[in-house]
Amino acid sequence: MNGQNPAPPVSDGITPLQQMVASCSGAILTSLFVTPLDVVKIRLQAQKNPFPKGKCFVYCNGLMDHICVCENGNSKAWYKASGHFTGTLDAFIKIVRREGTKALWSGLPPTLVMAVPATVIYFTSYDQLCAVLRVRMGTSAELAPLLAGAIARVGSATVISPLELIRTKLQSQRQSYRELSDCIRSAVETEGWLSLWRGLGPTLLRDVPFSAMYWYNYEKGKSWLCEWHNTSEPTFSITFVSGALSGSIASIVTLPFDVVKTRRQLELGELQAKNLPCQMSSSTFCVMSRIVAEDGFRGLFAGFIPRLIKVAPACAIMISTYELGKAFFHKRNQERMLMPLQTNNT
Numbered sequence: 001m002n003g004q005n006p007a008p009p010v011s012d013g014i015t016p017l018q019q020m021v022a023s024c025s026g027a028i029l030t031s032l033f034v035t036p037l038d039v040v041k042i043r044l045q046a047q048k049n050p051f052p053k054g055k056c057f058v059y060c061n062g063l064m065d066h067i068c069v070c071e072n073g074n075s076k077a078w079y080k081a082s083g084h085f086t087g088t089l090d091a092f093i094k095i096v097r098r099e100g101t102k103a104l105w106s107g108l109p110p111t112l113v114m115a116v117p118a119t120v121i122y123f124t125s126y127d128q129l130c131a132v133l134r135v136r137m138g139t140s141a142e143l144a145p146l147l148a149g150a151i152a153r154v155g156s157a158t159v160i161s162p163l164e165l166i167r168t169k170l171q172s173q174r175q176s177y178r179e180l181s182d183c184i185r186s187a188v189e190t191e192g193w194l195s196l197w198r199g200l201g202p203t204l205l206r207d208v209p210f211s212a213m214y215w216y217n218y219e220k221g222k223s224w225l226c227e228w229h230n231t232s233e234p235t236f237s238i239t240f241v242s243g244a245l246s247g248s249i250a251s252i253v254t255l256p257f258d259v260v261k262t263r264r265q266l267e268l269g270e271l272q273a274k275n276l277p278c279q280m281s282s283s284t285f286c287v288m289s290r291i292v293a294e295d296g297f298r299g300l301f302a303g304f305i306p307r308l309i310k311v312a313p314a315c316a317i318m319i320s321t322y323e324l325g326k327a328f329f330h331k332r333n334q335e336r337m338l339m340p341l342q343t344n345n346t
Helices: 016-048 088-099 101-105 108-136 138-173 177-191 193-197 200-228 236-253 255-273 284-295 297-301 304-345
Strands: 056-060 065-069
Touching (some): 016 056, 016 101, 088 101, 200 284, 236 304, 255 304
C-alpha cells in the first residue's frame, strides 16, 4: 500500500467528476449561444400580443423550457418590447443599440440555476448508465444508448420538476421563502406529495422519447461518420454534425408532445400564478383533442420551423462541447498515468 486514496470509478477514461465539469461547460456555452434567439422571439411575441398580468410564456435557454409569469405595470421587464421591430434581424440590432449587448441574455441567470444542474445530472447519468448497460446487454449492446437516454431523462426531470414549481411561485407571487414553505406544506397536506410533480407527465411524454431517440441516433451517426472518415476518435465536426442531425430527428418526431406540453405548462403556470385549483387543468389527451378540434392535425405540428432552428444548434453545441471536454480529460488522465512509468524507465 502506498497510502494513496483509491481512484474514483472511471467511464471512458474519465471520472464522474470530470464528466460533470465537461457537461457543465457545455451547458453554459449552449445557453450563451441559444438564449439571444429566444429573447428576440419573446420580444417579437410581446410586440404582436402584449402580455397581461398573470400571463405565462415559455422561455428556453437551449437546455430547458421554463415558465415565466408576467408582472403588472413593469415597463422595464426584459420580455417587453421597447420600440417597434420589423423582424428578427431588426430586433437584434435595435435591442443591442438601445439596451446594450447584455440585454440579449436577459432572463438567463435565474434559469441557469436549474438548467445547469439538470444537464449535469442528465449527461453524467447517461454516460454512467450507458457504460454499464453496454457490458450487461451483450449482443443487444447497440440499444444501450436508447435505454440509458430514457432512464437518465426520467431521473433528471423528476429531480427538477418540484424546483420548477417552486420557481414559478416565487416569480409570480413574490413570496418570501417562509411564505413559500408554508404554501408548499399546505399543498402537500391537501393534495399529497405528488402535487410537487404536477405537470411531470406531459414533460416525460416529450422528453423521454426525445432522449431515447437522440442518444441512439447520435451514437449511430457518430460511429457511421467515424467509419466514413476512417478515424477511431470522433472529431469536433463529427460530434457537432451527429448532434445536430439526431436532435433534428428527435425534435420532429416528438413535436406533437412538445405542443401539448407547452399548452399544459402555460395552463398550470397561470393557475399557480392566480392561486386557482390545478384540477382545472386539462389532461394531456384532452389538450391534444382540443388542438385537433380547433386547428386540425396540423395544429399538433405548430412551430415546426422555430423548434427545429432552436433544437438543432442547441443539441450540436451541447454534445460537441461535452465530447470535447471529455476528450480533454481523457488525454490528461492518460498523460498522468504515463508520467510515473516514464520516470521509472529513466
